[in-house]
Amino acid sequence: MRLSLQPTLDPSDYRYTHLVRTRFAETDAMGIIHHGSYPAYLEEARAAMLSDAGFPYGDVRAGADGVDFAVLELYVRHRRPLRFEDEVRIHVMIDGLTRTTFQVGYLLDVADEVRATAVTVHGAVDGAGRPARMPAFLSGLVGSGGHGS
Amino acid sequence: MRLSLQPTLDPSDYRYTHLVRTRFAETDAMGIIHHGSYPAYLEEARAAMLSDAGFPYGDVRAGADGVDFAVLELYVRHRRPLRFEDEVRIHVMIDGLTRTTFQVGYLLDVADEVRATAVTVHGAVDGAGRPARMPAFLSGLVGSGGHGS
Amino acid sequence: MRLSLQPTLDPSDYRYTHLVRTRFAETDAMGIIHHGSYPAYLEEARAAMLSDAGFPYGDVRAGADGVDFAVLELYVRHRRPLRFEDEVRIHVMIDGLTRTTFQVGYLLDVADEVRATAVTVHGAVDGAGRPARMPAFLSGLVGSGGHGS
Amino acid sequence: MRLSLQPTLDPSDYRYTHLVRTRFAETDAMGIIHHGSYPAYLEEARAAMLSDAGFPYGDVRAGADGVDFAVLELYVRHRRPLRFEDEVRIHVMIDGLTRTTFQVGYLLDVADEVRATAVTVHGAVDGAGRPARMPAFLSGLVGSGGHGS
Numbered sequence: 001m002r003l004s005l006q007p008t009l010d011p012s013d014y015r016y017t018h019l020v021r022t023r024f025a026e027t028d029a030m031g032i033i034h035h036g037s038y039p040a041y042l043e044e045a046r047a048a049m050l051s052d053a054g055f056p057y058g059d060v061r062a063g064a065d066g067v068d069f070a071v072l073e074l075y076v077r078h079r080r081p082l083r084f085e086d087e088v089r090i091h092v093m094i095d096g097l098t099r100t101t102f103q104v105g106y107l108l109d110v111a112d113e114v115r116a117t118a119v120t121v122h123g124a125v126d127g128a129g130r131p132a133r134m135p136a137f138l139s140g141l142v143g144s145g146g147h148g149s
Numbered sequence: 150m151r152l153s154l155q156p157t158l159d160p161s162d163y164r165y166t167h168l169v170r171t172r173f174a175e176t177d178a179m180g181i182i183h184h185g186s187y188p189a190y191l192e193e194a195r196a197a198m199l200s201d202a203g204f205p206y207g208d209v210r211a212g213a214d215g216v217d218f219a220v221l222e223l224y225v226r227h228r229r230p231l232r233f234e235d236e237v238r239i240h241v242m243i244d245g246l247t248r249t250t251f252q253v254g255y256l257l258d259v260a261d262e263v264r265a266t267a268v269t270v271h272g273a274v275d276g277a278g279r280p281a282r283m284p285a286f287l288s289g290l291v292g293s294g295g296h297g298s
Numbered sequence: 299m300r301l302s303l304q305p306t307l308d309p310s311d312y313r314y315t316h317l318v319r320t321r322f323a324e325t326d327a328m329g330i331i332h333h334g335s336y337p338a339y340l341e342e343a344r345a346a347m348l349s350d351a352g353f354p355y356g357d358v359r360a361g362a363d364g365v366d367f368a369v370l371e372l373y374v375r376h377r378r379p380l381r382f383e384d385e386v387r388i389h390v391m392i393d394g395l396t397r398t399t400f401q402v403g404y405l406l407d408v409a410d411e412v413r414a415t416a417v418t419v420h421g422a423v424d425g426a427g428r429p430a431r432m433p434a435f436l437s438g439l440v441g442s443g444g445h446g447s
Numbered sequence: 448m449r450l451s452l453q454p455t456l457d458p459s460d461y462r463y464t465h466l467v468r469t470r471f472a473e474t475d476a477m478g479i480i481h482h483g484s485y486p487a488y489l490e491e492a493r494a495a496m497l498s499d500a501g502f503p504y505g506d507v508r509a510g511a512d513g514v515d516f517a518v519l520e521l522y523v524r525h526r527r528p529l530r531f532e533d534e535v536r537i538h539v540m541i542d543g544l545t546r547t548t549f550q551v552g553y554l555l556d557v558a559d560e561v562r563a564t565a566v567t568v569h570g571a572v573d574g575a576g577r578p579a580r581m582p583a584f585l586s587g588l589v590g591s592g593g594h595g596s
Contacts, residue, residue: 003522024177028174029180032576036487043321044323057322074525075522174490174491185338188334188336192472193472196470221375223333225371227369227370323475323481327471327479
């Protein structure tokens with residue numbers, strides 16, 4: 001288990017904020033957003049962060065040294081449920097970069113009320129799923145980027 | 150619009166029956182199975198029919214003349230909702246085979262009560278998404294297969 | 299089968315346009331957006347249209363005469379696949395309003411290239427799933443709203 | 448963070464084994480089962496375990512003291528990817544029962560090759576999402592049930 005990042009509850013500790021509006025399709029019979037919908041939210045937020053930093057994930061995959069960032073581990077802590085039509089801010093940051101893996105931390109809130117925190121651990125893999133060299137640009141994305149300071 | 154197949158309400162008109170148990174993840178805040186879950190049910194049922202006939206879809210895709218059966222059209226008519234833990238029988242049959250397309254009809258019932266009917270229209274495509282030759286085995290799968298008669 | 303609306307390929311025939319960015323989670327092993335992802339796109343677009351018209355779906359459901367718009371029928375025609383990171387414009391319009399049902403037409407394009415058209419048929423139901431009176435506001439939303447003319 | 452259970456790699460440490468066949472709809476453009484599909488697999492497996500023990504989840508929810516088992520935390524470790532048409536055995540066990548929460552451990556394998564391990568933490572909640580009394584039957588389900596010993 002590589003997962004070590006502890007996501008904070010302070011949005012200023014994060015590099016990037018992405019907005020997601022929950023879909024009715026993502027609710028369940030408990031009347032809340034099903035927990036199985038969160039991995040797609042987290043993925044959308046980290047793709048938006050990469051895109052904002054100038055590295056759209058489609059380009060990362062299609063490039064000469066094209067890599068995928070396979071998900072090795074996923075952890076989500078649900079603090080309060082999300083509901084249909086919630087405007088969810090997903091704060092994202094990268095940390096724990098090693099030669100083969102990196103970790104992404106997430107804070108989800110709605111109108112400044114914390115709903116969930118999460119961590120994903122990723123490894124670079126090539127098109128056949130074999131470990132690949134971590135793209136150099138990732139080292140420039142580690143940490144909160146100093147925003148909010 | 151190629152879709153012309155009229156799915157009947159008589160299970161004996163179908164070639165194959167596949168059983169799906171609904172998941173809680175597939176419910177929505179109306180307390181029923183969300184309509185967006187049905188395409189995956191239909192796909193699972195037609196893959197099971199192909200597999201039962203000796204042509205697992207993974208093999209069809211991976212073969213020397215590997216093709217995918219792209220979904221060109223989808224139609225679902227919801228007659229009564231499905232609910233969590235329903236044991237759904239999905240009756241499947243192929244019809245309307247042409248040189249480039251075929252149609253699949255579906256009848257969904259729970260304890261002999263009709264819940265939905267559906268039709269999908271498919272075209273054979275190669276790995277790049279271009280139209281490809283329809284595999285010869287499909288002509289042997291057209292119709293109800295005579296079961297129930 | 300009530301479905302009768304014929305969605306046109308002209309965006310100016312539609313009332314409202316909603317933007318969806320495809321998610322990696324919505325792709326499949328053919329490298330395209332899986333057809334099972336479209337119902338959620340359509341639903342998000344029609345909820346956005348209602349919200350834009352002053353009738354957020356959450357309010358419609360929670361109101362004194364709270365109703366759900368159950369999906370009775372769904373038809374999608376795939377003309378060209380969607381891919382990861384596509385910015386999809388979903389054009390939406392309501393037509394075919396009766397005392398118990400209405401139809402919604404959709405045109406999906408990416409950079410002005412048509413990808414799909416779709417129709418859904420809806421009935422008003424109460425919290426127990428029984429047919430309910432169609433909310434009066436719907437009659438004001440029928441047609442293209444005259445935009446583009 | 449309540450999550451403390453360490454899922455082992457030995458199937459005999461688990462109480463119940465549930466079989467899931469992966470769907471094409473659950474694949475992604477990397478050609479593997481998308482990590483966002485796993486929460487639904489885990490949920491299906493724990494519902495099957497409850498059902499097998501005589502407590503179908505639908506009954507648990509609908510009973511006089513009806514409760515839901517809200518997901519408080521989720522952890523998944525992906526060791527090797529799942530692919531389309533894999534027959535996945537999901538081994539399940541309950542541990543860490545307290546007055547308000549319990550933990551479920553999972554081991555996923557295909558043909559005896561480990562693919563993933565996972566843990567979920569659950570709290571009993573009533574229909575309004577408020578903490579509720581843990582059903583008494585859960586204490587009888589803790590541990591491996593002695594099978595395999």
